[in-house]
Amino acid sequence: MCIGQRTELFLVAYFCSIQKKTLIKELEEEMAEAAIDSNEDLSEETEDLELLESDDNGTFQQVTNLLDIIDSESSNTGTAGPGLDMRKTLASVIITDKATTKPSVVMNALMRCLKVPEISTQRKVSIYNILQEIIQQEGELEERCVQRLVAIASKEMREIPEMEGYVKAEVASDTLVALSRNHFSLVMYELQHHLKPLNLTDEFVIITLAKLANGNVFEFMPYMGITLATIFTMLRLANEAKIRQVICSAMETFCETVQFYLKHLEDSVYPVMTEEQFALKLFPMFRYFVTVWMRHHNLEVKLGVIRSLKPMLNLLLPNIDLREQVYDYIPLLLAQYQGSLEALFITQVLRQILEVSVTTNTPIPPMQLHTIFTELHVQVCTKAPAHHQHSSQNLMEIVHCFVALARSYPKELMKFFFSQIETSKEVVRVGTLTLIRAVVSAEDPRMNIRTIYLAIRVVKNTLSDTRSKVRMAILRIIGQLVLSGYQERIKGWGLKYVSVQLTLSTYKLTNRRESFYLRDLEEKMVHKVTMDTVKIITSSVSGMANEFWVRLLCYIMETDYMEALTPICVSLTNLAERQLHDQDAEASTAGGSSQVDLPAPQKLLARLLVLMSSPYKGEGRGIAMLNLLRTLSQSIAPCMADMWELEIPLLVQYLEEHTEFTWNQKAWEDKLIQFLRNSVKKTQGSSWSLRLSKELRNQFESFDSPSLEKGFLYRALGFTLATGLEASKVEVLLLDLLYKTDYDNDFDREGVILCFGLCARGQVKTVLSVLHDFEERIQESEQSWQIGAWRKDHPWRRETVKSALMVMYSCVASYCHPQMLLNHVDSPITAKIIHHYTSSCQDTFLKMAFMKSVVQVTNAINLKVLEDFQFAQKMTLTAIIMAIIEAEPTDNLVSPVRTLAMEALSHLSKLKPFYKMEENSELMDISIHSVISLQPPGEDNESIKTLYANALRALEQLMESLLQRQLDPRGLQEMVHLLEKWILSEKEWEREKAMNLHLHLMQLYIQSTGICIPLKLGQFGTLVGLIAPCTCDTHQRTRVASTNVLSSLLDLHASQTCSLWGASKEKELEKCKEDLQDTDMEKIFCVSSRIAKVVCMEFNCDEVVLLIQKLCENIGAMDLQHDKASVTWIGIFLQMRVKELEDKVAEILGTILVHLPVVDHPEVRRLLIEGILLLAHYHQETVLTSLLRQPLPMESHLMDVWLAVSENLPLARTILHSLMSRLQSWFTPRINATSKNNIWRLAAVDPLMTLCTIHLLIEKIDKDNKLPDLIPDLIYTLLLQLGCSHRPEATSPNLKTWRLMHTGTLPEEMNLQRITIKSMQLLFKRIDSKHLAHALEEQVVWAHLQDSETFLEGVSLLARLCVQHVECYRLRLSELMLSGMDSAVLSCRVSSTAVCVEFMSNPVLYQEKLLRPVVVLLEKGVNQEEDEALRMLSLRALGNMALGAPRKVKKYRKLLLEKCLGSLRESTSTSVAAEGMEALTKILAELQEGDVGASFDAISKQCRVFFDNESELLRLKSFILFGRLAKVVGIFKKHFFKGEVKKAWIPLMLHCQDPCSSTAQACMATMFQCVHFWGWKSLESPSGQSDASADDKMTAFQTTMCSVLTQKKPAVLYSFLLETMTYVKNNLSRIRIAACNLAGIIVKQMSIHYLKNLDFPVLRNSLQELQLDSDPGVRRAALETLKVLDSCSQHRLLASPGGMS
DSSP, X not given: OOHHHHHHHHHHHHHHHHHHHHHHHHHHHHHHHHHHHHHHHHHHHHTTSOOSSOOOHHHHHHHHHHHHHHHXXXXXXXXXXHXXXXXXXXXXXXXXXXXXXXXXXXXXXXXXHHTSTTXXXXXXXXXXXXXXXXXXXXXXXXXXXXXXXXXHHHHHHHOOOSHHHHHHHHXXXXXXXXXXXXXXXXXXXXXXXXXXXXXXXXXXXXXXXXXXXXXOHHHHHHHHHHHHHHHHHHTTTOOSHHHHHHHHHHHHXXXXXXXXXXXXXXXXXXXXXXXXXXXXXHHHHHHHHHXXXXXXXXXXXXXXXXXXXXXXXXXXXXXXXXXXXXXXXHHHHHHGGGSSSOHHHHHHHHHHHHHHHHHTTOOOOGGGHHHHHHHHHHHHHSOOOTTOSOHHHHHHHHHHHHHHHHHHOHHHHHHHXXXXXXXXXXXXXXXXXXXXXXXXXXXXXXXXXXXXHHHHHHHHTTTTOOOHHHHHXXXXXXXXXXXXXXXXXXXXXXXXXXXXXXXXHHHHHHTOOTTOHHHHHHHHHHHHHHHHHHHHHHHHOOSOHHHXXXXXXXXXXXXXXXXXXXXXXXXXXXXXXXXXXXXXXXXXXXXOOOOOOOSOHHHXXXXXXXXXXXXXXXXXXXXXXHHHHHHTHHHHOGGGHHHHHHHHHHHHHHHHHOOTTTOOHHHHHHHHHXXXXXXXXXXXXXXXXXXXXXXXXHGGGGSOSSOHHHHHHHHHHHHHHHTOSOHHHHHHHHHHHHHHOOTTSHHHHHHHHHHHHHHTTTOHHHHHHHHHHHHHHTTOOSSOOOOOSSOTTSOOOXXXXXXXXXXXXXXXXXXXXXXXXXXXXXXXXXXXXXXXXXXXXXXXXXXXXXXXXXXXXXHHHHHHSOTTOBOTTHHHHHHHHHHHHHHSOSSOOOSSHHHHHHHHHHHHTTSXXXXXXXXXXXXXXXXXXXXXTSOOOOTTOHHHHHHHHHHHHHHHHHHHHHHGGGOSHHHHHHHHHHHHHHHTOSSHHHHHHHHHHHHHHHXXXXXXXXXXXXXXXXXXXXXXXXXXXXXXXXXXXXXXXXXXHHHHHHHHHHHXXXXXXXXXXXXXXXXXXXXXXXXXXXXXXXXXXXXXXHHXXXXXXXXXXXXXXXXXXXXXXXXXXXXXXXXXXXXXXXXXXXXXXXXXXXXXXXXXXXXXXXXOOHHHHHHHHHHHHHHHHHSHHHHHHHHHTSOSSOOHHHHHHHHXXXXXXXXXXXXXXXXXXXXXXXXXOOOOOOSHHHHHHTSOOOHHHHHHHHHHHHHHSOTTOOOTTTHHHHHHHHHHHHHHHHSGGGOOHHHHHHHTTSSSOOOTTOSHHHHHHHHHHHHHHHHTOHHHHHHHHHTTHHHHHHSSSSHHHHHHHHHHHHHHHOGGGHHHHHHHHHHHHTXXXXXXXXXXXXXXXXXHTSTHHHHTTOHHHHHHHHHHHHHOOSOHHHHHHHHXXXXXXXXXXXXXXXXXXXXXXXXXXXXXXXOOOHHHHHHHHHHHHHHHHTOOHHHHTTHHHHHHHHHHHTTTOSOHHHHHHHHHHHHHHHHHOOSTTHHHHHHHHHHHXXXXXHHTTOSSHHHHHHHHHHHHHHGGGGTOHXXXXXXXXXXXXXXXXXXXXXXXHXXXXXXXXXXXXXXXXXXXXXXXXXXXXXXXXXXXXXXXXXXXXXXXXXXXXXXXXXXXXHHHHGGGOSOHHHHHHHHHHHHHHHHHHHHHHHHSHHHXX
């Protein structure tokens, strides 16, 4: 045993011991727990039981628990395993171990358990088994305990209510037997107590007694007599079959026990009982068994009786008196043959009686002999019933019976045989003759010669019987007589009978008919028995050589029945040796030579040589014939005798060392030919060889075609003709052979061809001359080739003769001398072959002959001609062969033409001039297509299968030959390129053949090149990529072949590189090959994955890329299995090498994306996409850039990729972040890449594609996922992107580049704005706020955002709604807003500031302490001058501080006032100024007069500047701001502001009628707010009717105002008039009207003093100019004012001094 095996056994034992200890511990714990739990239950169960004794209750509980474990394990045996069996065994062991210390306690506990009511059978069996183990273990036990156990077991044994009870009784019986070994008396007493005379006891009492007798022979003997006597009294009471069987079996045991006792009588210490006494006690039982029980109808009872008789007779037959009484019961035994009982058992008893009769010389009563003869003879001559299983053994027993009878009663027996022979029944005769042969063969000295004489007389009466079986029986008796030493008894009649049977059987066998197949088989058996008899006679009988010699010698020369040759040759050899021995004795006295009479020596040698060509036929005739030749060597050719003495033993030795299954026909024929050649050499210079050739030629008619013998004849004839000295006679024989050959017979045609070739070895010119002469004589014609002069019965077909001639020429080339071949190979040999082919109809057989000829010629050239020989006919032959291959059908295989053609090309390729590379490829392609496209044949078509296999082998050889000229990576790649379309074929047989061919050529390449020529860069990956999917092919052989190819590639790669490929990986690959034999495709995919993992690390990065490219190219080329395998390999390579492929990711991804659109199956597409996701996981930026550079609109495969991304939520989040980063890069400063990852991240991509991707991901990500961490960033990024798309700088030169990739005109809805808005809409849907959604729709936010004119308004609305409804995102939005406001991109700052406007109106910025940085950024926004909107929004945001953080306004008042006031001073933009004034209005609302400080004056002055501005907005904002100033004014600024009011009063009064109603209202409100600064109470509450119009109210106010001014400040009124007149040229018609009206009112109210100062002409001119105004209202107002002016002018004139004058 090796060390490894010992170690393994040690480990097994160790772990088993550990397991055993563990189980013991578990069992003890279970016992402890169960003891606690079951105390109450057990007490309840057993409270009514009478305790056997006061024992240890703990032991009882433990035993009970262990028995429970045994029962539970027994019930679970079927479902568990060896572990449960171990637990059961250990529980039993624990009980027995406890019994070693307390046997009585444990046994009492077990017996107590037996008394538990309703105990199961299994539990009882377990208890009894344990008790038996304890009994065997302990030996002597306490007597009281034993008595109890005996009582319990005895009671159990005798209660047999059902089948389960039988099991219990049996185990109880075994327990008593176990007890008997040490307590025999107690057990025997119990059993004898229940064994009472005339009382039928229980069957198990008898069974147990038999067991006791068998196990305790000497102890039982004192009880044997009483036991037998008691049982005898029960025989009449035993009426049931079962009890009778039990008693018979017990008697058989008792008798065998008695025999043992009698043989070992000296060992007994008990009182001796003699054999005679036993016999006398047994005989009554024997008589009762035979006379009564043997007549029982039950076969089992009969069988039991018969079996018990044999041991009983062993005791009865030695007694002379009882023996004769036994003879009286023989007829009863013979009568049992008529029943259905097995005859063997009856015959055995009868043989026992007959043999005792012979040995004791106590004859059987004569009156019983005929009955015995008849019954036994019937058993021999009749067929045994089918249910008899021992019929052959029964016949052997009967033969022994007849031999015994022949010894005692020979005359009576032969008389009986004679009477049976006289019947005509074949079976009776054959049976009788068989018994006679058995009697003859009995080696018994008591068999006298008289018995043999009588037997021969009986046999002679059957010699005329022609039936086969009778003949064979007679022949066997003759042979047996010879073997038994009665040779003299067969002379005359016996030898004559054998000779007649030899002739008769040979004749019948050689003239047999098909319809008598069974009769022929019988005749073969007769012939075989005859040959055996001849062999026995010739080897044993002397003095009869002359009698057999002539008959046997003629037999061997003339017979056509070859099966008889071996024994005949053996017999001839024996006879010849005796004849030579006799002649030697005579020659020594007479002085002559020792020879025997023979026919012509050449004829005998030719005959024996031909027959020896099949040496193992006919039971090995070769050795027999060689021995005969050796014996007759002096008689055949004395000159060869010495050589034969040396060589024939060697030939015999060869045949003896082999069998018909191990020998080689070709090797043997070569030895025979060499033997013939050496023999012929001994006759050189004589005509002996030529006469031998003629005899060989004459033997042709004796053998059929085809046959091995005739084939050898052709070969032998060729050799002998080659040594012929007379060429003319050789020509005659060759021509005769040509003319008389049947060319339609393939065998004969090939034989003649071989003969001519062999003859050409020494007669080349003669052979070519004969062929030329034959062609001329048959007068070759293109119409037909018919020959009638020589063969009228066989017309020759033209093509058949041409094919034969072609092959003859090539065969001549094969066998002729090299120098002769060099002179004749081109012409005439090859020229004649081409001529015969091209001048024929070129049918299949002719093509085959042509190909065979080419192969033979090329082989001859390769083997015999110099290496530099240029074969001139090579290209001609190649063109013909290629045409033949192309003409072959590609859908079926009906002939070996293409196989032979490829073999011919293979041989031609080795000759010079060599093929060019293009010619090589063309030959490969044509040949591959011709073979691989063939469909494999069915299993039942063996011939097509052979053609198919040959074609494949020929293709391999051709490819191998052609590849030999291109053993470099280029040649390998070209070969694989030719095979690729077949490897990827949809037909499994094409794939299998292509893969096997690939494997063959790959192995050839590796063996031929090794590491000399390394593969090209990437070639390894391409080759593996082609093969890898085939490891999951549905065809098992293709899978295995592909794995072998892969293994070869790996070996090649490892030998050419510093690879880590080692033994462990090779072992794993081999294990994978074995696992590929499975049929479960799931397992096969797992195995393929394992292969990929094994080989993955052998590839460098470039090879991985090429491998993946090849795998992708193969997708869709075959079936689904291959596609799955391809993507599985891709996935595994990416998983294992993804980190190393950073530089190759774009290339790999591009490959996958290019091939992904053509992948139709969803599973394959899914796996490919998983590969993309894996790349994205490790090289996100590279993958993302490549995906974003795909054209728009997105194709379905790209949509699937993004859909897969959306399903992978972690990746989707990462991708969304990266996409946002891409978008943000458009509105962030450009940075320089510092890593490869940054290069890809910063690579230019189409933002529209980015937006479309974001939209798709948002749409496809699970709706239940709210994306809380992404939504604010996405919203803000999209908002900024939308802002960029609306700004002038949105157009990027990079976009133009990438838009060229779009597959066509993009849909109208696919633009930046719409995609962005759709994405934002999806995001807001995820917020899941109904109020927000409703507000977005109600306020038309999306429409505002989409329109560039209202974009900022839409941003503000959106920001406002976010602030109101999305509290959870406000902080993040604030942070994003802050970063956007600090962006270098103007559009981002604008959009962010628009958001900030709304956020400034909310406390969030103040609460999150973001107010200060926001104010700083807003300050920058106000200060910049490049964008008006940014300044406007910044001002608005600053103003909104008053809303969102009113408490902080005072803190930032200086900055706020400065920036807002600055916007009023410096801005040339209306909107900026308006926003500044609105902001100031909001700010001033939170400030007091002291907070404003010096800015108050500037604000007031700057505000008045915009009162008359053309912009309605500016006028509106200025009036509102002025009103707010009026509210802010306190004590310190009241005087100043009063002056400001005075300066602003006329604009205020005029713009109360501003064409803009809101401006007019604001102006009026401001004016009334400022009235109190005049200090006149009458003005603060304007009078007038409440139902008057606004114009009327204003007119009334103006009138009142002017009236008060006239009274209190006429100078101010005068200045108001002058100021008012300046407005008559205002651009606004309503202001002009108001100015005219106000001027009229002022003039009316002006005092005379100031009227005088007026320049009326100027005023009139101004008003008259208004008459030309386009507005009629202006014209009317001017006219009215002119009238007032004229009226006042008149009044002035009247009031003037001049007027008065």
